[in-house]
Amino acid sequence: MEIPSDLLYTKEHEWLRVNGTRGVVGITAFAQEQLGDVVFVELPAAGSPVTVGSTFGVVESVKTVSDLYAPAAGTVAAVNRELEANPEQVNREPYGNGWMIEIELADAGELKNLLSAEQYAEQVKEES
Amino acid sequence: MRYIPHTEKDIEAMLAEIGVDSIDDLFAGIPPDLRLEKPLALPGALAESELATLLRRMQNRNLDPEEYASFLGGGAYRHFIPAAVNHIISRSEFSTSYTPYQPEVSQGTLQAIFEFQSLICLLTGMDVANASMYDGASGLAEAVLMAHRVNGKNEVLVSRAVHPEYRRTIDTYLRGGDLKIVEVPFTERGQTDLSFAADQVGERTSAIVMQNPNYFGVVEEYGALDKKAALLIVGVAEALSLGILKPPGERGADIVAGEGQSFGLPVSYGGPYVGFFAARQQYARQMPGRLVGQTVDRSGQRAYALTLATREQHIRRERATSNICTNHGLCALAATIYLALMGKTGLRELAVTNLRKTDYLKNKLAKLTGYNIRFGGDTFNEFVLQCPQPADTVRDALLEEKILAGHPLGRDHPDLADCLLLSATETNTVDEMDRLAEKLEGL
Numbered sequence: 105m106e107i108p109s110d111l112l113y114t115k116e117h118e119w120l121r122v123n124g125t126r127g128v129v130g131i132t133a134f135a136q137e138q139l140g141d142v143v144f145v146e147l148p149a150a151g152s153p154v155t156v157g158s159t160f161g162v163v164e165s166v167k168t169v170s171d172l173y174a175p176a177a178g179t180v181a182a183v184n185r186e187l188e189a190n191p192e193q194v195n196r197e198p199y200g201n202g203w204m205i206e207i208e209l210a211d212a213g214e215l216k217n218l219l220s221a222e223q224y225a226e227q228v229k230e231e232s
Numbered sequence: 233m234r235y236i237p238h239t240e241k242d243i244e245a246m247l248a249e250i251g252v253d254s255i256d257d258l259f260a261g262i263p264p265d266l267r268l269e270k271p272l273a274l275p276g277a278l279a280e281s282e283l284a285t286l287l288r289r290m291q292n293r294n295l296d297p298e299e300y301a302s303f304l305g306g307g308a309y310r311h312f313i314p315a316a317v318n319h320i321i322s323r324s325e326f327s328t329s330y331t332p333y334q335p336e337v338s339q340g341t342l343q344a345i346f347e348f349q350s351l352i353c354l355l356t357g358m359d360v361a362n363a364s365m366y367d368g369a370s371g372l373a374e375a376v377l378m379a380h381r382v383n384g385k386n387e388v389l390v391s392r393a394v395h396p397e398y399r400r401t402i403d404t405y406l407r408g409g410d411l412k413i414v415e416v417p418f419t420e421r422g423q424t425d426l427s428f429a430a431d432q433v434g435e436r437t438s439a440i441v442m443q444n445p446n447y448f449g450v451v452e453e454y455g456a457l458d459k460k461a462a463l464l465i466v467g468v469a470e471a472l473s474l475g476i477l478k479p480p481g482e483r484g485a486d487i488v489a490g491e492g493q494s495f496g497l498p499v500s501y502g503g504p505y506v507g508f509f510a511a512r513q514q515y516a517r518q519m520p521g522r523l524v525g526q527t528v529d530r531s532g533q534r535a536y537a538l539t540l541a542t543r544e545q546h547i548r549r550e551r552a553t554s555n556i557c558t559n560h561g562l563c564a565l566a567a568t569i570y571l572a573l574m575g576k577t578g579l580r581e582l583a584v585t586n587l588r589k590t591d592y593l594k595n596k597l598a599k600l601t602g603y604n605i606r607f608g609g610d611t612f613n614e615f616v617l618q619c620p621q622p623a624d625t626v627r628d629a630l631l632e633e634k635i636l637a638g639h640p641l642g643r644d645h646p647d648l649a650d651c652l653l654l655s656a657t658e659t660n661t662v663d664e665m666d667r668l669a670e671k672l673e674g675l
Contacts, residue, residue, distance in 0.1 A: 144517070144542075169542045169551075 105228060106133045108199055112175065112215060113224035119199065120175040120218060122209070127176055130203040131163065131194065134228050139165040142194040145187045147204060152180045154207060156214060161204065163194065172204065175218055182206035233337040235328035242422065294501075301664040302612070302636040303593075305449070305614045305655025307395050307469045307491065308499045311582075312659060317496045319568045321562055331558070332524075335537040342507075342536035345524040345561065348568040350510075355474040356488040357481025358440065358510035363522035364564040365507030368491025369398040372441065372467045374509065374554055375407035375489040376518045379439035379463040380411055381518045381553065387436040389462070390425040391416045393446035395469055396644035402441070422450035422607025430458045439487075444480065445466040448653065449590075449614025450607050455483035463487060471495050471508070471567075473612045475583035487511045488660070496570025506563035517543060520554030539627055582658060586613040589656040593665045597654075600673050606651055614655040616641065618646070619672075623652045624675060633671050 105145040111119045117135035121128040136142065144164040154160050154174035184203050187193060194202040219227065238246075243255070252258060259267070278286065297542030302310060321327060325340060332338030332345075345363045352361035358614055365371035378386050386407075390399060390413050406413065416429045424442050433440065440462050444452045447469070455478075457464065466480040468490030480488045492506040493499070517540065525539030545552035574582060590613045598605050619626045625642035630637040642649030656665060 164541075164542045167547075169548050 105137075106199070107221050107225050107228070109221040111199070111221065112218035113221070114173060114175045114218060115227065116171075116173045118173055118175050120215070121199075122215065125209055125212070127178070127207045127209050128203050129160075129172075129175060129205050129220075130198055131172070131226070132228075133198045134231075135170075136198045136202070138163060138171065139163065139168065141166050142191045144193050145194060147183045147187065147202065148180050149185055152179050154178060154180060156217070158188040174207070176207055176209055176211075178207040178227055180192060181207050181208040206222045233329055233334075233341075235326040235330065237371040237405065239599075298439045298542060300634045300636050301667065303638045303654045303656060303660065303668065304499075304636050305470070306447070306639040307397065307656075308502065308505075308651050308653060309470055309472065309494045309613070310657050310659045311472065312496050313496050313498060313570065314573050316573060320569050321566050327562060327564055329561075331522075331561075332538065335535065339536060341561065342524050342538070344565050344568055345522075345559075346526060346536050347572075348564045349524060351568060351571050352508045352510050354427075354646060355471075355479065356468075356483070356485070356490075356508075356510045357479025358488055359433065359481075360516045360519070360523070361508060361510035362519055363491070363524055363559040364492070364561070365509050365521055366560060367493075367503065367505040367507045368467060368469055368489065369395070369401035369507075370405075370556075371489035371491075371507030371509050372398050372443075373402045373443070374443060374556070375465045375467075376402055376411070376439060376489040377405060378487060378515070378518050378520060378553065379465060382515055383438055383461070383521070384434055385438035385462075386410050387412050387414060387428055387434075388438055389414050389416050389440045390416065390434055391429070391440075391442045393422070393424050393444070393448060393450070393452070394441060394443040394467060395447045398467060398469070416440075418446075418448075420447070421609040423452055423609045424454070426454070426457050431461050432458050433458070433562065435461075437462040439463040439465050441465045441467065443469060445470060445473055445612045446476065448607055448609075448616045449611040449655070450609035451477065451612060457484065461482065465489065468508075470613060471512035472579070472583050472586060475579035476587065476612065480514075481510075486515065488545070492564070492567045495567035497566055498612050504560060504563050506560040506567055508564075518553055519543065521556050522559045583609060583612075585658045586656070588612070589658065589660055589665070590615065592662070593654065593656045593660075593668070596669045597672065600669060603672065606648070613657055614653060617652045617654055619650050619652060621650070621675065623648075623650055626652060626672070629675055630668070630671055633667075635668055635671060637668060637672070 111121050113119050117132045119130055142165050146162040148160050155177045158174050159171045160174045163170050183205050207228055234610035236430040349361040392415050397583055417425050419425050440459055442452055442454050461484040464484050465487045466485040471492050471494040488510045490508050492508045523540045524536055529535040543553040545555050545557050594615050597603055604618040606616040606618040627637050627640050638652040641651045
């Protein structure tokens, strides 16, 4: 189960890739496997504010619907529009083209509450 | 798949598989102080013959519709129902089957619903229709909730020309929430005041709700409405009107919620009826209710299944698009059979017949001294007659003559207390209409 070491993680299986003042968010390989085939992703409008733990969208698979939780606070700077027509990218490249939103981060210091790759790997082992 | 009850042996086998001794053990999770420890307080069982007698006696308290000439409309319309409708819906595969959650054993049910949905799309000119709602009123209320989900705005413009009971149902659904209703008046022609509506539509407007033909039987010309960013919701109470009027989808409707009773369901003291619900493709995920989709099985054969189930309550719980987790399957089937029997041409011919009959009646009554056609707008199979006396009085007098002379409007519209809402359909004969005119004149 792929868990890239350069990312930060939430308990709800989102990942965060920090690039300077911005952070890209998606869901992990474990999450997409649990969900099954993703059929729809509901994402916010650019400019929407997010806070830590707030719901920024919804991911729908054939069998269930799951909320997407923001790992950090800030403003939504970009949204992956490709997921509208190709939601299956979330399954195929959860850390690549399956990215969901990019946040203009409000406070870089906040990120210490997120899990490291090792900590997230532990959690996944427990949940499996 | 028809409903087949379990045998005692089936039940024993299942209990053994689960590992419990009795069905009661399955309720162990319910605290003892909440359990009912005595039988329900119901009268004893009746033999079939006793039951038949009881029901017959209850039935006889209703007046025999065969003995009365009826001109009642107002949301429930008298139309002839071909015998084939009842014959087919009485098949146990249809009348006893449950929700088609298992597509592998419910293709017949699913296909029938898919046909229903397809027919509704054709008739309304919309992109997607669901598997049916309870009735037009609740469907219209759900449409209002759906519009709010789509655009998040809080104000709804509702025409006062919409059926009063539909409006009360919308009120009930909105109670306790943040949505605010602003009423739009109707004009002297009996149509919704579109310029008032256009003035009111703003940033906060989620939807505009109209009915066509409206409660007064008048045809609304909403194609000219400037709805701006709001959604246009069109309610339909007389489904047969779709056989002759331009489809709402071709005139700017975003959601159509209507009553399908006219398609093969008897008036039946108010129900069961069937709501139809259709919307534009882009809003499909915000729709309430069940949706049947067409797909292929693993051999590549066409098959049907419930789809977009992630909108529904059993998956989304409190965030579902609605708490309706059912549809009026058998009623929708009746409507589907009726429409299949009528066909495109037949439906239009029937609509024209209704129009002609009502026209005849309208013209005849307009000539009576003291009586007026209250609204100048074009009508389909219903119109409002202004009487020289209170409408209740006229209605009661004609009841003595075994004529159901329509519906007095005073209760819901105090300024129309001298008005009757009359409907003439293919079931009203010329003799009946002539006699109605004669008796009205004689009052």
